[in-house]
Amino acid sequence: MELLSIEKQFADALKSVARNLEIKEYIQQSSELYPLFQSAAKRFVTGEAREDGLSIGELLINKGYRISLEFIGENTINKEGCARAKDEFIALIRECGNRGIISRISFDLSHIGLSVDPELAYENLIEMAKEAQSYNLSLMISMEESAKTDQILNLYKSVVVEYPNIGVTLQAYLHRTMDDLNDLLNYPGAIRIVKGAYQEPSDICIPRSDELDQRLLELVDLCVKAGHQISIASHDEAIYKQIMERGYLQNPHVEAEMLYGIRPELCKQLKDRGIPVRVYLLYGVEWYLYLTHRIAEYPPNIYVAITDIIRGGGNSSQYY
């Protein structure tokens, strides 16, 4: 019990440190620290280049997985940065299309403009959706902190009617999500359901608990009964057990999705049982925040990170 409380304090402290730009810049400019952190990041991030994501993605597809690919980034604060991010996503879509890599492209709207001007995010999203559609590929919008939920859902709804190849993520921990899901079921487009990753005020969300797990299952129930395409994105074995008992993972509209480097043995177990499993792969130089989040959400990962720093991390062979 005591350890859990210490772990919670550690996780909260790490989340604050993760967003401290001075610490991030210090690490990224340090020739001693940067490679050490990079070794730890290798478990969760395929590499810094597009090709790193594509080559590991191809390997996993050949082993029977589905994949999502993301060029890491969020909260871009100027137009030039948004244009660069959008161009990288377009290049990624083209490369997947030309190489026959059937990947879902996943991203934060704040990476391509939402934090600068919602109109810019809208234009960039349309450009990416058109490009993806021409290659028969799909996009998936991530869900960010609750201050952005309305903006993200409104933008999504304005575009998905014309581009049903776009999906959106919903966070089970927000009290509002049941209403949001009921609304979204009137639109095309896949839905990804996650528990939720941000530090939110306690009056608007459910903390990690049985109640949250039940809420996630209720959301899944609703999607499945509506015949909607859904990704259940979690690393929680107990959730998958419940979903399997309900027979949902045999439903062609339902898949499991997990982040690269987390629970690869569970991915393999599910995949070997014939269940569609999507692995979410990331690449890019902005891996620092991503690494700290993966440790903060599951503090024992600090031991994994230290081991990877000592021995060198990253190994996709755990998936096969």
Ligand code: FDA
């Ligand atoms: P939970 O945190 O309840 O943990 C249950 C168990 O899972 C743990 O006891 C442990 O066994 C295992 N586990 C969980 N995290 C682990 C880790 N890092 N390392 C090792 N084991 C771990 N969030 C969001 O707010 N917006 C988004 O758009 C997305 N997108 C997204 C896509 C995909 C594909 C996934 C898998 C997750 C997200 N998330 C997200 C993150 C999500 O909200 C959530 O924070 C994490 O998935 C952790 O919650 P779990 O459901 O995995 O279980």
